Amino acid sequence: MAPTTRPYYSSKGLSAVHYDLLTAADKKLSGDLEVYAGLASGPSQILELGAGTGRIALDLAGRGHSVLGLDIAPAMLDQAETKRKALDPETASRLRFKLGDMASLALGETFDLVLCTYFTLAHVPAGAAWKNTFRGVAKHLKPGGLAAFHLPVEERMREPPPPSDKPVFLHALEGGGHVALYILExxxxxxxxxxxxxxxxxxxxxxGAVATHSHERLTYYLADPVPFAEAAGLQVAMAPIDINGVGAIHVFCKL
Ligand SMILES: C[S@@+](CC[C@H](N)C(=O)[O-])C[C@H]1O[C@@H](n2cnc3c(N)ncnc32)[C@H](O)[C@@H]1O
Structure with a gap:
């Protein structure tokens, strides 16, 4: 019997468990950290929306910034919090993680920089959820602050997928086992x-051991972020920054 299809990042699935393994090998992301670090001028207050397992937030805290990472998925945030606790106390004290929805931000504080990394905005429908996210971002930015959104490039979405019997990711485990990822649909x-x-x-x-399967549904929603940002009172700060031809980081500012 085929396993139940779960939402991505759910507590019972494997996408959250293997997230760090996959992103470490993900060429789509190479160089993104340096872009975000370059957007912070001097020690900054940073809000990361969809902070996940802390890939970006931990790095930025290590560079001296104070970071609040927000995420909707406990299975991702639990990993981030475990990593935070293992940091040296000074870096750990600059880093906080919080469960929440980026489309209904009410944090009671403002930031120099808001990041919405690795296609996080594309996880929610490009209608009311984008509108509310941009509104919330504008409200939580200090005057002169920047907001950066990494989104997929539309043309790349149109490309045909690899065959469903060929893994798009394969990682050998100690003891001879492996983790593999297939695109079924x-x-x-x-x-x-x-x-x-x-x-x-x-x-x-x-x-030869019995394989564990986890079928998980992932949906991406694409749109031009500029009208949403402008409607929230943000302005385009620079041309979109290409990330390996697969995505682009769109940067806006609050005047
Ligand atoms: C691709 S991961 C990015 C994780 C991390 N920022 C990185 O770059 O590695 C997307 C994250 O967005 C989170 N997410 C999706 N919808 C969200 C929402 N409405 N509010 C907050 N987080 C959300 C997911 O739970 C997931 O952890």
Whole structure:
């Protein structure tokens, strides 16, 4: 019997468990950290929306910034918090993680820089959720502050997927097992700017051992972020920054 299809990053699935393994090997992301670090001028108060397992937030705290990482998925934030506790006390004290929805921000503080990294905005529909996210970001930025959104490039979404029997990721585990990722279903609707994926995370503890499957649904919503940002009172700060031809970081400022 096929396993139940869960939402991505859910507590019972494997996408959250293997998130760090996958992103460490993800060429789509190479160089993104340096872009975010370059947007902070001097020690800054930074808010990261969709902070996940802390990939960006931990790095920025290590560079001397104070970072609040917000995320909607406990399975991701639990990992971030475990890593925070293992940091030296001074760096750990500059870093906080909080459970919450970026589309209903009410944090009671303002920031020099707001980051919405690795396609996080594309996880929510490009209508009311984007509108509310940009509004919240504008409200939580200090005057002169910057907000950066990493979004997928639309043309790349139109490309055909690899065959469903070929892993798009394969990682050997100690003891001879492996973690593999397959794209089972893939559909892009250009009119709606919506991509639907069903992924199969397969873990085998040792050669010949029974495989554990986790089928997980991931949806990306694409749109031009500029009208949403402008409607929230933000202005385009610079040309979008290309990230490996697959994504671009759109940077806005609050005057
Ligand atoms: C691709 S991961 C990015 C994690 C991390 N920022 C990074 O760059 O590695 C996207 C994250 O966005 C979170 N997310 C999705 N929708 C969200 C929402 N409405 N509010 C807050 N976080 C959200 C997910 O739980 C997930 O951890």
């Amino acid at each position: 893939h559909g892009y609707n250009p009119k709606l700017g919506r991509m639907d994926l069903v992924l199969d995370f397969v873990t085998r503890a040792a050669p």
